[in-house]
Amino acid sequence: MKKSFSVLSLALLALGFSAFTPGNKPVKNIAVNTAGAVVPDPDNAGLKLPAGFGALKVAEGLGKTRHIVVNAQGDVYAKIMGKVAEGKGILKLHDANGDGKSDETTGMGNYGGTGITIKNGYLYASSDEEVFRYKISEKGDVIDPSKAEKIITGLKKGNQHETKSITLDNAGNIYVNIGAYSNSCQELDRKPGSMGRMPCPILDSAGGIWQFKADKLNQSYGEGVRYATGLRNVVGLDWNTQLDQLFVMMHGRDDLHNLFPDLYTEKDNAELPAETMFALKKGDNAGWPYTYYDPAQHKKMVAPEYGGDGKKEGSKEYIDPIMAFPAHMAPNGLLFYTGNQFPARYKNGAFIAFHGSWNRAPLPQEGYYVVFVPFENGKPTGKWEVFANGFSGMETGVTPRSAQHRPCGLAQGPDGSLYVSDDSKGSIYRIIYNGK
Amino acid sequence: MKKILGPIALMVLLMSFQTAPKKAAQVTKPAVKSVVTTANPAASIERGKAVYLSQCLSCHQVDGGGVPHLNAPLDGATAVVGKDKAKIISIVLKGMTDRVEIDGEFYSNNMAPHKELTDQQIADVLTYVRNSWTNKASAVTPAEVKAVRAKIK
Numbered sequence: 370m371k372k373s374f375s376v377l378s379l380a381l382l383a384l385g386f387s388a389f390t391p392g393n394k395p396v397k398n399i400a401v402n403t404a405g406a407v408v409p410d411p412d413n414a415g416l417k418l419p420a421g422f423g424a425l426k427v428a429e430g431l432g433k434t435r436h437i438v439v440n441a442q443g444d445v446y447a448k449i450m451g452k453v454a455e456g457k458g459i460l461k462l463h464d465a466n467g468d469g470k471s472d473e474t475t476g477m478g479n480y481g482g483t484g485i486t487i488k489n490g491y492l493y494a495s496s497d498e499e500v501f502r503y504k505i506s507e508k509g510d511v512i513d514p515s516k517a518e519k520i521i522t523g524l525k526k527g528n529q530h531e532t533k534s535i536t537l538d539n540a541g542n543i544y545v546n547i548g549a550y551s552n553s554c555q556e557l558d559r560k561p562g563s564m565g566r567m568p569c570p571i572l573d574s575a576g577g578i579w580q581f582k583a584d585k586l587n588q589s590y591g592e593g594v595r596y597a598t599g600l601r602n603v604v605g606l607d608w609n610t611q612l613d614q615l616f617v618m619m620h621g622r623d624d625l626h627n628l629f630p631d632l633y634t635e636k637d638n639a640e641l642p643a644e645t646m647f648a649l650k651k652g653d654n655a656g657w658p659y660t661y662y663d664p665a666q667h668k669k670m671v672a673p674e675y676g677g678d679g680k681k682e683g684s685k686e687y688i689d690p691i692m693a694f695p696a697h698m699a700p701n702g703l704l705f706y707t708g709n710q711f712p713a714r715y716k717n718g719a720f721i722a723f724h725g726s727w728n729r730a731p732l733p734q735e736g737y738y739v740v741f742v743p744f745e746n747g748k749p750t751g752k753w754e755v756f757a758n759g760f761s762g763m764e765t766g767v768t769p770r771s772a773q774h775r776p777c778g779l780a781q782g783p784d785g786s787l788y789v790s791d792d793s794k795g796s797i798y799r800i801i802y803n804g805k
Numbered sequence: 806m807k808k809i810l811g812p813i814a815l816m817v818l819l820m821s822f823q824t825a826p827k828k829a830a831q832v833t834k835p836a837v838k839s840v841v842t843t844a845n846p847a848a849s850i851e852r853g854k855a856v857y858l859s860q861c862l863s864c865h866q867v868d869g870g871g872v873p874h875l876n877a878p879l880d881g882a883t884a885v886v887g888k889d890k891a892k893i894i895s896i897v898l899k900g901m902t903d904r905v906e907i908d909g910e911f912y913s914n915n916m917a918p919h920k921e922l923t924d925q926q927i928a929d930v931l932t933y934v935r936n937s938w939t940n941k942a943s944a945v946t947p948a949e950v951k952a953v954r955a956k957i958k
Binding site: 433450451452528529530531551552557558559560561563623624627638727728730731768769770771775793 | 878
């Protein structure tokens with residue numbers, strides 16, 4: 370274990386930080402973390418923000434930092450995706466001197482994954498097949514990292530959309546996204562002209578949100594409820610506590626032109642379908658793979674794999690999104706802002722981290738930013754604005770590989786700061802409001 | 806398939822005359838209209854580019870960089886510039902859906918088979934891929950593709 374940390378430890382030591390220590394030792398609080406002591410980096414950590422906002426990098430080089438959560442003490446927990454070294458599946462960042470920068474990183478967990486959240490005294494985290502929870506102390510520390518309670522097991526993991534995002538409601542339930550291991554349920558995935566399977570068999574065990582008990586061990590599909598179906602892949606999701614409802618961001622399908630060149634142009638490919646926000650109720654069906662949402666026509670359309678041609682409207686039995694965004698931008702994080710630090714108009718609105726597109730080529734890619742959607746009376750106003758930009762470090766010609774940073778996870782700190790993770794270079798940003 | 810390739814191939818040809826006059830002059834080819842089967846790497850690369858744009862670009866991107874965690878990069882990939890050409894020929898013919906480690910990473914997407922491409926087209930696109938961005942490797946010939954195709958069937 371020590372070996373895998375040594376390079377990073379050395380680097381951190383050289384920078385004058387305390388060493389990277391495995392395990393989860395209690396740390397002394399040197400200073401109370403007041404918003405006043407936290408100042409933005411001179412260049413706002415490379416981000417472009419609305420007037421009055423500033424940003425600092427809490428940490429960087431952490432690996433594939435996916436979803437994040439901040440405990441009541443201001444410590445950041447980040448879930449790391451992919452292959453992880455022993456005890457490095459979840460990283461905890463602690464700011465000892467109150468300047469907003471992480472001074473101590475500790476690790477735990479041996480599984481890669483995306484989902485992480487805190488609720489009612491427990492830290493919840495997911496691998497691509499399971500969900501675990503850990504009791505946390507009054508001080509926000511995981512009491513015993515070796516005591517992972519496996520609450521969900523045996524979830525379907527295909528070679529696509531395999532990450533499991535999680536969120537909890539206030540009634541003891543946990544919601545897990547199980548992504549469809551397919552683009553559009555074709556006989557042969559991503560094969561030009563291949564038609565859709567009817568009914569799509571993937572929907573039995575994936576392509577939806579499943580609900581489980583938050584405190585019951587070893588639940589598999591049998592004990593879970595398919596809460597909502599027809600969702601291709603959801604990465605960003607959040608339980609809206611004000612409305613007491615689950616909101617999700619769906620990644621829309623790819624390749625309309627590449628798969629059906631006679632029906633769709635390259636421009637269609639780049640602009641269809643919308644990335645969509647849904648407010649879900651139990652039993653909802655969002656239509657994948659049978660339909661997709663056309664943002665220009667404001668309609669659900671029949672997918673070409675199921676006889677669609679770009680004009681045929683989809684069945685009304687499927688729910689409509691409550692908000693549509695440009696195609697392929699890959700919404701990976703959703704957070705309803707409940708803090709008081711930001712100006713009042715942000716309260717109860719939604720922040721969305723768009724990872725950035727790849728499936729608009731050869732047209733320019735889009736996304737690679739964090740968006741804000743104002744809500745009024747529990748509904749989005751219909752407008753969205755880029756809130757934090759500059760992650761990619763490029764003005765034009767960005768490609769997924771050339772982007773320096775790709776926003777992924779979002780979290781709110783106890784003081785109302787907004788945290789953003791980047792799973793490309795493993796940076797954690799903290800955005801604060803210092804305007805008047 | 807030909808239908809899709811046609812206009813793009815033409816575009817690329819026109820583009821390549823403008824952007825790479827030296828190369829075009831070098832190979833002293835009059836009008837490349839019919840499919841050339843002789844091993845002429847520069848001509849093969851140019852035809853391969855057209856195939857790449859219509860068949861591979863959406864996933865593997867203009868810079869050959871792919872999409873991290875999703876679509877494997879072709880630029881700088883060990884297998885792509887490797888000696889075992891049969892391996893990459895077979896990937897293009899059969900597609901790739903296995904969860905295997907490629908240069909230390911896993912990729913969460915499926916590549917569909919491209920067996921409807923001709924031996925020439927596959928040779929061209931792989932020759933293009935092996936000689937673009939930072940890649941530099943020997944050409945792939947239609948005969949090599951044919952041999953692999955025969956084994957797969």
